[in-house]
Amino acid sequence: MTLTLHNFFRSSTSTRLRAALNLKGLDYDYVPYVLRRGDTRTPEYLAMNPAGLVPALEGPDGTIMTQSLAIIEWLEENHPEPALLPTDSDGRVRVRALALMIACEVHPLNNLRVLAYLADCFGADEAAQKEWFTHWVETTFEALEKMLSSDPRTGVFCHGDEPGLADLCLYAQVWNNRRFDIRTSAWPTIDRIFKRLDQIPAFRDAAPPNQPDAA
Amino acid sequence: MTLTLHNFFRSSTSTRLRAALNLKGLDYDYVPYVLRRGDTRTPEYLAMNPAGLVPALEGPDGTIMTQSLAIIEWLEENHPEPALLPTDSDGRVRVRALALMIACEVHPLNNLRVLAYLADCFGADEAAQKEWFTHWVETTFEALEKMLSSDPRTGVFCHGDEPGLADLCLYAQVWNNRRFDIRTSAWPTIDRIFKRLDQIPAFRDAAPPNQPDAA
The missing domain is CATH 1.20.1050.10 (Glutathione S-transferase Yfyf (Class Pi); Chain A, domain 2)
Structure with a gap:
């Protein structure tokens, strides 16, 4: 399964998601964007994520997922081990x-x-x-x-x-x-x-x- | 089951949670706080919720839950019908x-x-x-x-x-x-x-x- 992570090294929402992917043992292609340069405000990026924010995670079928906490819940549902949420x-x-x-x-x-x-x-x-x-x-x-x-x-x-x-x-x-x-x-x-x-x-x-x- | 909702009429995080409780058909005691008057900064309120924010939901056993989206996920897990999240x-x-x-x-x-x-x-x-x-x-x-x-x-x-x-x-x-x-x-x-x-x-x-x- 190939995952592509659209992100920026200093973005803390990106850091959260990178650590989640690492904990789950999932490999991903790393695509960096320079926020100050407007890399996430280009027509190409906005077509993928209209919010113009990082991170976005591209699934194996090309599905684009946005919002780090929503993506982490998706990871938890699809790759339950190790668990990031308690059982109760x-x-x-x-x-x-x-x-x-x-x-x-x-x-x-x-x-x-x-x-x-x-x-x-x-x-x-x-x-x-x-x-x-x-x-x-x-x-x-x-x-x-x-x-x-x-x-x-x-x-x-x-x-x-x-x-x-x-x-x-x-x-x-x-x-x-x-x-x-x-x-x-x-x-x-x-x-x-x-x-x-x-x-x-x-x-x-x-x-x-x-x-x-x-x- | 008695739920107590600590909230403020104009708070939009409170509005979210009230609508979720209503959709689930759950009754709750309504406790209002006037934010501008500092009602959520009193020692009593801070002992319950150190963040000093609304809403907080008090469960039947006195457990205090905070952060509207976390509480709504809890409602979804404990009162699944009607569903607030898709099945896929x-x-x-x-x-x-x-x-x-x-x-x-x-x-x-x-x-x-x-x-x-x-x-x-x-x-x-x-x-x-x-x-x-x-x-x-x-x-x-x-x-x-x-x-x-x-x-x-x-x-x-x-x-x-x-x-x-x-x-x-x-x-x-x-x-x-x-x-x-x-x-x-x-x-x-x-x-x-x-x-x-x-x-x-x-x-x-x-x-x-x-x-x-x-x-």
Whole structure:
């Protein structure tokens, strides 16, 4: 089965998906796009994905899948081992919620096109962009740290002792945070989980600096 | 079974979840919170949900569930009829992606706390806030319109002829858009689907003006 991953090394939604593909042991062709150059706004790319976003995963039959979390659920359904979601429904709602806290409350506010809007329309300089970025990371990471540290279901990873969907989002977001030099030392549970994830080849191989298009 | 919904009438993530509960035919106790008054930032609320966000759904055993899309997946697993996701995996990845386009690319940028930040830190007045809000709605709704209008799987609703997860997000976002008087006439497929959804009691009863805490 051939999968083609349309993505960008620094995109945290791409990082999530790369780590998921690696965990599932799935090979894929890597097609890089330079966001700042407008590679995802060309007529060819927009014909494939009208949202003009990465990542997109092209299935063996040419089907285009978009939105990293939707694609990861598809991977989970079609390649169930190793599992990225717990077997119990109460565990799954927790893991999906932890993942969505990052996917909905942090990442959308801090991506490139949003920072560009702040610069263009509100004159936000590098310092103001950093303040904005840091604010949304801190707001959610403080809540995330409380939810992880206070719940006995947190183990070596966000939920138990095997990495899963929430860990994919956490790992990618911590890498994204480095854009503005935000470190995880203020959040001991997050810090501990990230460091452990970073030792796992499936995660490490998905990290931005280890991609073919990394500067 | 008693479910308790912690929510706010105008919150679009709350609207999504109310419509899902209604479609599943599940009763719930309605607990309203006034976001501007800080009702979700009290020690009591933060002890329940450290993120300080609505909605949260309290299960019969007191379990607190957060993040609307995670809760809707939980509802789908525990109360499968009527289904909110297609039976085929390729259909599910499409529906989840359409839902996430709204949940990740529109809503997070346009909620109350983000508009407050723009006002406080960048001096964004009502006109600048409207421009920001409209920009993110238009960016995603244009892509959404293309994806819906070009795909034969779009039916009476976003996917086929029964309402599902993507319709929940679309319906709630169109209501949210009215905050800045954005109408759907520019997007004929979205407009048609919204109008049809608005005739369904489960959706209509979930709409902001029909809640007990509506002004």
